[in-house]
Amino acid sequence: MKKVVVLIGSGSIGQAIARRVGAGQHVVLGDLKIENANAAAKIFEDAGFETSTVAVDISSRESILNLIEHAQKFGAVNNLINAAGVSPSQAPVSAILKVDLYGTAVLLEEFGKIISDGGSGVVISSQSGHRLGALSEEQNTKLATTPTEELLNLPFLKEISDTLKAYQYSKRCNVLRVMYEATRWGKRGATINSISPGIIITPLAADELKGPRGEGYRKMLKASPAGRAGTPDEVGDLAEFLMSSRGRFINGADFLIDGGTTASYWYGDLQYLKKTH
Numbered sequence: 001m002k003k004v005v006v007l008i009g010s011g012s013i014g015q016a017i018a019r020r021v022g023a024g025q026h027v028v029l030g031d032l033k034i035e036n037a038n039a040a041a042k043i044f045e046d047a048g049f050e051t052s053t054v055a056v057d058i059s060s061r062e063s064i065l066n067l068i069e070h071a072q073k074f075g076a077v078n079n080l081i082n083a084a085g086v087s088p089s090q091a092p093v094s095a096i097l098k099v100d101l102y103g104t105a106v107l108l109e110e111f112g113k114i115i116s117d118g119g120s121g122v123v124i125s126s127q128s129g130h131r132l133g134a135l136s137e138e139q140n141t142k143l144a145t146t147p148t149e150e151l152l153n154l155p156f157l158k159e160i161s162d163t164l165k166a167y168q169y170s171k172r173c174n175v176l177r178v179m180y181e182a183t184r185w186g187k188r189g190a191t192i193n194s195i196s197p198g199i200i201i202t203p204l205a206a207d208e209l210k211g212p213r214g215e216g217y218r219k220m221l222k223a224s225p226a227g228r229a230g231t232p233d234e235v236g237d238l239a240e241f242l243m244s245s246r247g248r249f250i251n252g253a254d255f256l257i258d259g260g261t262t263a264s265y266w267y268g269d270l271q272y273l274k275k276t277h
């Protein structure tokens with residue numbers, strides 16, 4: 001039996017992370033679209049990794065439990081990477097909340113029951129969660145601790161009518177949920193953290209930059225402190241550190257990796273975006 005890494009969301013960011021932590025372990029590549037997982041598996045197998053693929057929908061607890069059953073056939077689950085998600089331009093409010101907010105919460109809950117001693121996980125949140133103004137302490141506590149099956153009934157989530165807000169609340173919830181789960185994962189000797197990336201060049205982001213909203217994005221990136229977008233490998237490097245032996249004192253934390261864009265959104269040249277975001 002090997003140790004097992006489970007990646008959900010086999011896109012570029014997830015792959016960059018799994019490549020850094022997967023050597024010598026069995027890498028389970030999960031995705032809603034099995035063809036995405038299979039495409040990633042081909043790249044991984046050609047690079048010497050041992051993989052298997054599985055179709056999974058994180059908005060379904062049953063599907064998550066199937067994924068866990070699949071993973072445990074190969075050994076104890078040592079790493080969880082959640083890079084699955086839908087963006088504001090891809091899905092309606094209800095789907096964003098069901099996948100990004102509820103799905104991530106269930107995933108953390110279920111993997112928190114089986115993660116191995118010394119294991120670790122990362123959840124890919126987003127800079128978007130850092131663009132939402134401060135919530136009340138009560139709202140924070142509700143997002144962090146409400147039992148998963150009651151989460152989507154929270155009155156302030158039911159009021160959301162635009163997809164960007166749904167995405168921002170979901171990503172804020174990911175960070176809070178990670179804090180809550182860190183207290184449980186820690187009891188098993190494991191850590192769980194979140195990473196909030198800015199714009200990272202993936203096939204989807206590259207299309208956006210060339211598409212009708214591309215000019216706005218290019219202007220924003222040019223005015224940001226880094227003056228450019230990030231790469232999946234930069235996110236991978238951060239995640240690798242968090243999951244390595246050097247990151248064992250880091251638990252329940254969130255890491256912005258956005259080239260300073262959030263800082264500029266609140267206090268610098270990008271404040272003009274507050275009118276539209």
Ligand SMILES: NC(=O)c1ccc[n+]([C@@H]2O[C@H](COP(=O)([O-])OP(=O)(O)OC[C@H]3O[C@@H](n4cnc5c(N)ncnc54)[C@H](O)[C@@H]3O)[C@@H](O)[C@H]2O)c1
Pocket residue numbers: 008009010011012013014030031032033036056057058059083084085086087099103124125126127196197198199200201202203204205
């Ligand atoms: N690319 C960026 O600029 C950026 C910035 C900040 C945050 N993120 C976040 O990073 C994560 C990965 O994004 P990416 O850019 O690699 O996108 P991507 O579209 O390449 O990868 C996401 C993957 O998740 C899968 N997926 C969607 N819904 C799912 C579900 N219900 N169950 C299982 N899998 C599902 C998709 O099929 C896709 O393969 C997302 O959570 C996204 O919100 C991306």
